[in-house]
Amino acid sequence: MPVPTTDSAQAPPKPAYASPPGAARPYGIDSWGFGFFGVNTAGHLTVAPSKIRGLEVDVLEVVREHVRKQVCPPFLLRFPQILDERLSSLHQAFANAIEEFRYPGRHIGAYPVKVNQRPDILHRLANSGRAFDYGLEVGSKAELVAALSMPLSDSALIACNGLKDDLYLRMAMQASKLGRQAVVIVEDTQDLARTLQLAQTLSERPPIGLRVRLSSRGSGKWEDSCGEFAKFGMGTLDLVQALDMIREAGGGSQLRMLHFHIGSQVNDIRRAKQAFKEAARVYAKAVQTGFDIEYLNVGGGLGVDYDGSGTASEFSMNYTVQEFSNDIVYTIGEVCATEGVRAPTIVTEHGRAVAAYHAMLIVEVRKVVTPGLAPAEYIEEIRSVAEPVLELVDIARGINAKNFRERYHDALQQRRDMTSLFELGYLGLRDKAKGEWLFWNTCRQVAHFSRKMKDRPKELKDLDEMLASKYVCNFSMFQSMPDFWAFDQLFPVIPIHRLNEVPTERGVICDITCDSDGTVDRFVDIKHFKSSLELHPLRPGEPYYLAFLLLGAYQETLGDMHNLFGAVTAIDVGIEPDGHRSVGTPIRGNSVRDVLGAFRYEPEEVLNAISRRLADRKAQGLLGQGDEHEVLATASRLLDDYTYLV
Ligand SMILES: *Cc1c(COP(=O)(O)O)cnc(C)c1O
Numbered sequence: 143m144p145v146p147t148t149d150s151a152q153a154p155p156k157p158a159y160a161s162p163p164g165a166a167r168p169y170g171i172d173s174w175g176f177g178f179f180g181v182n183t184a185g186h187l188t189v190a191p192s193k194i195r196g197l198e199v200d201v202l203e204v205v206r207e208h209v210r211k212q213v214c215p216p217f218l219l220r221f222p223q224i225l226d227e228r229l230s231s232l233h234q235a236f237a238n239a240i241e242e243f244r245y246p247g248r249h250i251g252a253y254p255v256k257v258n259q260r261p262d263i264l265h266r267l268a269n270s271g272r273a274f275d276y277g278l279e280v281g282s283k284a285e286l287v288a289a290l291s292m293p294l295s296d297s298a299l300i301a302c303n304g305l306k307d308d309l310y311l312r313m314a315m316q317a318s319k320l321g322r323q324a325v326v327i328v329e330d331t332q333d334l335a336r337t338l339q340l341a342q343t344l345s346e347r348p349p350i351g352l353r354v355r356l357s358s359r360g361s362g363k364w365e366d367s368c369g370e371f372a373k374f375g376m377g378t379l380d381l382v383q384a385l386d387m388i389r390e391a392g393g394g395s396q397l398r399m400l401h402f403h404i405g406s407q408v409n410d411i412r413r414a415k416q417a418f419k420e421a422a423r424v425y426a427k428a429v430q431t432g433f434d435i436e437y438l439n440v441g442g443g444l445g446v447d448y449d450g451s452g453t454a455s456e457f458s459m460n461y462t463v464q465e466f467s468n469d470i471v472y473t474i475g476e477v478c479a480t481e482g483v484r485a486p487t488i489v490t491e492h493g494r495a496v497a498a499y500h501a502m503l504i505v506e507v508r509k510v511v512t513p514g515l516a517p518a519e520y521i522e523e524i525r526s527v528a529e530p531v532l533e534l535v536d537i538a539r540g541i542n543a544k545n546f547r548e549r550y551h552d553a554l555q556q557r558r559d560m561t562s563l564f565e566l567g568y569l570g571l572r573d574k575a576k577g578e579w580l581f582w583n584t585c586r587q588v589a590h591f592s593r594k595m596k597d598r599p600k601e602l603k604d605l606d607e608m609l610a611s612k613y614v615c616n617f618s619m620f621q622s623m624p625d626f627w628a629f630d631q632l633f634p635v636i637p638i639h640r641l642n643e644v645p646t647e648r649g650v651i652c653d654i655t656c657d658s659d660g661t662v663d664r665f666v667d668i669k670h671f672k673s674s675l676e677l678h679p680l681r682p683g684e685p686y687y688l689a690f691l692l693l694g695a696y697q698e699t700l701g702d703m704h705n706l707f708g709a710v711t712a713i714d715v716g717i718e719p720d721g722h723r724s725v726g727t728p729i730r731g732n733s734v735r736d737v738l739g740a741f742r743y744e745p746e747e748v749l750n751a752i753s754r755r756l757a758d759r760k761a762q763g764l765l766g767q768g769d770e771h772e773v774l775a776t777a778s779r780l781l782d783d784y785t786y787l788v
Pocket of ligand 1: 254256257279303403405406407441442443444491492493494495
């Protein structure tokens with residue numbers, strides 16, 4: 143079988159930017175930026191939501207403008223125009239493939255609501271997708287009603303997945319009364335029996351889909367959502383049974399769709415091809431048994447190149463959007479031609495690839511903690527006669543490019559001795575402070591000398607990690623990038639300014655939750671990943687802002703309220719054809735009142751409890767009149783405050 147060869151549209155999208163300045167190179171923006179992100183001459187991060195050169199948003203300007211109006215980070219900047227761009231370029235990729243391979247059918251897309259279910263996003267996609275009959279994919283009752291409220295085109299599909307109870311089924315079946323095409327996709331024969339029965343009771347003839355489990359698996363993190371042991375869908379035996387049941391119920395014309403989903407973030411195109419081939423074959427064979435099935439839904443899975451490596455690594459992909467589309471269209475066309483069946487309308491449910499790029503989180507660095515950093519003059523003032531401290535003084539003094547490794551081992555030993563002495567009570571706090579400073583100072587020198595080694599041993603490489611500064615930022619990783627925590631997913635991180643200034647520090651990023659897991663210590667790198675990021679030293683009196691990018695898919699709902707930090711403020715940003723920036727009204731993040739309410743506290747009751755206690759203490763003469771009011775005023779202001787640092 144010939145292999146698809148389209149190259150025309152496979153070239154990566156032309157970046158809207160010239161190469162970023164050399165100082166910005168460590169961030170790899172060229173690799174993962176996908177033409178959306180760049181750096182301007184002022185050294186600021188910019189966004190070109192429509193990938194048009196000259197129409198860029200200066201991110202720092204947007205941030206400053208909001209800070210002036212007391213809307214402070216953390217906040218999400220959303221670029222709805224990026225959603226439009228992704229949608230139309232995905233649609234275009236399929237249009238190209240259909241033309242190239244003369245595919246005798248069409249393609250329509252559906253957005254899986256679970257990827258990011260905010261109403262503004264669904265509205266945006268529904269509106270900009272009307273021209274392509276873009277639909278929605280839902281997996282629960284809540285997602286279904288939300289989908290039914292959207293301004294879809296009349297021919298758009300609503301694909302109803304997931305297990306369903308009576309009301310879910312009823313609502314899906316009654317969608318036709320709203321002029322909506324909701325396809326009830328059933329997972330197993332029991333589901334099917336209930337669906338057919340309810341349809342009869344309601345005298346509805348809803349379009350039905352069957353979710354089929356493929357034996358070929360996807361690839362990457364989510365490959366388990368596919369394959370013989372997957373949680374979802376019917377195996378061959380179930381499928382045969384289901385087809386018989388539909389036939390017996392006289393519902394042959396109701397079977398409108400076969401559905402597959404190979405799992406998210408498919409990183410290896412070869413596995414995807416295998417799956418498309420199998421899917422097309424199942425479709426053709428089912429049609430040959432007498433069903434005129436209009437839709438072949440191949441689900442989602444199209445990846446996002448988070449680390450910019452363009453490889454089959456976990457958070458990348460070794461193919462382009464065009465190649466993926468080509469493979470789907472070509473394979474289905476080819477199989478249907480050889481099997482002599484009509485080519486179906488191809489349905490895709492790409493979510494991650496549509497939503498990931500459109501949102502970035504802006505955080506402010508609140509402080510930088512560097513191990514053992516203190517002014518040298520201050521340390522020299524401390525006179526210590528403790529043995530290990532004196533030894534450390536000598537080690538630090540005599541270290542050079544030849545003896546650094548030995549001196550490092552000596553320093554480790556002296557530090558151990560120092561710790562034991564302290565534990566036994568023979569060392570004062572000031573001695574210990576001086577000793578620690580000397581130790582870290584030595585480590586810094588060792589790291590410096592060892593970086594020049596050809597084969598740097600692990601114990602010396604580890605020094606970089608030990609010495610990395612902690613950039614403490616005002617955000618919660620658990621809320622804003624849960625996938626980093628859940629499975630070490632990498633997201634690009636970059637300062638939004640000073641990008642024409644060489645970053646001289648190395649740091650990891652810590653959030654403000656009281657949880658040591660709230661640390662970002664893996665960063666995208668050309669080779670695999672790096673455990674600290676190049677950053678700039680703070681300047682007194684000047685804020686330092688970082689952006690986490692590609693957060694538009696899956697992060698918001700999976701995020702949790704650890705430490706009762708809730709949702710962050712979100713701001714829509716766009717750019718008009720004349721170059722003017724358009725900025726929406728900020729959608730405020732959660733207040734303390736909101737998050738307490740979400741956990742079933744009654745905020746007013748909390749306030750009343752405080753108030754009662756104050757009254758009691760005043761009655762006992764422990765409190766003056768003014769104190770009572772003041773404390774109460776503080777508490778009630780706090781309830782309405784943003785949960786993050788302001
Ligand atoms: C989650 C899901 C998708 C979306 O997958 P992406 O990899 O985000 O494109 C599509 N279809 C179904 C059935 C899903 O469950």
